[in-house]
Every structure is written in structure tokens, then in C-alpha cells.
Amino acid sequence: MPDTVKPAKLLKRKRKPKTSDTKSTFISIEPTWTYLHLNLMTSGSGVVIDDLTLRSCLLQAFSSYLGDHGAAIPVDILHISEDILSEGKRRPSAFIRVPNEDAQAAIAGASSFTGSGNVLAIRVKSHSSWLATLTAEEDGQDLFQMTLDAPREE
Numbered sequence: 150m151p152d153t154v155k156p157a158k159l160l161k162r163k164r165k166p167k168t169s170d171t172k173s174t175f176i177s178i179e180p181t182w183t184y185l186h187l188n189l190m191t192s193g194s195g196v197v198i199d200d201l202t203l204r205s206c207l208l209q210a211f212s213s214y215l216g217d218h219g220a221a222i223p224v225d226i227l228h229i230s231e232d233i234l235s236e237g238k239r240r241p242s243a244f245i246r247v248p249n250e251d252a253q254a255a256i257a258g259a260s261s262f263t264g265s266g267n268v269l270a271i272r273v274k275s276h277s278s279w280l281a282t283l284t285a286e287e288d289g290q291d292l293f294q295m296t297l298d299a300p301r302e303e
Contacts, residue, residue: 179249180249180278180279181248181249182246182247182248182249182278183246183247183248183249183251183252183255183276183277183278184227184244184245184246184276184277184278184279184280184283185244185245185246185247185252185255185256185259185273185275185276185283186242186243186244186273186274186275186276186283187242187243187244187245187259187271187272187273187274188232188240188241188242188271188272188274189203189206189240189241189242189243189268189270189271189272190240190268190269190270190271190272191240191241191267191268191269192267192268192269193267196241196267196268197241198229198241198243198267198268199229200226200229202266202267202268203226203229203243203245204224204226205265206262206265206268206271207224207245207258207259207262207271208220209262209265210258210259210261210262210271211254211255211258211259213258213261213262213263214254214257214258214261215254215258218254219254219258222247222248222251222254222255222258223247223248223251224245224246224247224255225245225246225247226243226244226245227243227244227245227246227280228243228244229241229242229243229244230242230243242274244280244283244284246280249278252276256273256276259271259273260272260273
């Protein structure tokens with residue numbers, strides 16, 4: 150039997166997929182920090198709140214709310230000052246920073262603080278992922294005013 154020659158298959162070239170020069174990327178930006186503006190209710194009008202007092206009050210508040218997990222929440226104290234109320238009284242106020250994933254626990258823990266020493270309660274006045282939105286609460290006008298604890302240079 151003679152060998153039969155099979156016809157050669159036509160080779161089809163595979164088309165390369167078209168590549169575009171532009172690449173689209175999606176970036177999700179989640180803020181790293183949450184900033185809290187706290188009002189501190191004190192036993193008297195002349196009570197001075199320093200960093201250590203505030204840190205110990207926050208540690209007590211967080212640990213009583215969540216135990217050891219609450220005590221492990223890192224807190225950065227950014228600024229302590231006094232807010233002037235409409236009656237002319239002064240109330241200690243603080244700005245703190247906590248990690249974004251711990252923000253809700255920090256808000257709940259600070260709000261549930263029952264008092265220690267001269268600090269009777271902590272109220273969370275506001276919170277935001279941007280510090281500038283907390284400092285400009287009154288239409289931005291208070292951003293340009295001098296704070297009580299900043300000496301004026303003349």
C-alpha cells in the first residue's frame with residue numbers, strides 16, 4: 150500500500166490581543182487616622198488639664214469599656230486648650246488622634262467615662278477623618294483667632 154500523503158492543515162495564526170497604552174487603576178483611599186474633639190467636664194472652673202491627666206482618663210475610659218483591648222488603643226494627644234462658653238466660663242477641650250479602625254471604640258469608650266479625680270465626664274464634641282474640619286467648626290472663623298494658651302508676640 151502506498152503511503153498516502155495527508156494534506157497539510159492550514160496554519161492559522163492566532164491574533165495577539167490588542168493592548169492599549171492607557172492603564173486604568175482604582176485607588177481606594179481609606180484614612181489612617183480619626184480625629185476627636187473632646188470636651189472635659191471638670192469639678193471646678195479653675196481645674197487645669199495636662200497631658201498625663203487626659204491620658205490616664207482616656208486609658209481608664211477605654212479599659213472600662215473594652216478591657217485590655219481598649220487599653221491597647223493608641224492615642225495621640227494633639228492639643229489641649231480651653232473653650233470659652235457663652236457665659237464666660239471656660240471648659241477644657243482636647244484634640245486627640247486614634248487609628249481609624251479603633252475610632253468607634255474610642256468614641257464609645259470616651260463617652261462612657263464616669264469620672265476620675267477632677268474630671269467628671271468626657272464628651273465627644275465631634276470627630277472626623279480630617280483635622281481641618283474639626284478646627285473650623287464655626288464657619289472657619291475660629292481657625293484664624295488666637296487660642297487662649299498661645300502667647301501673642303508683639
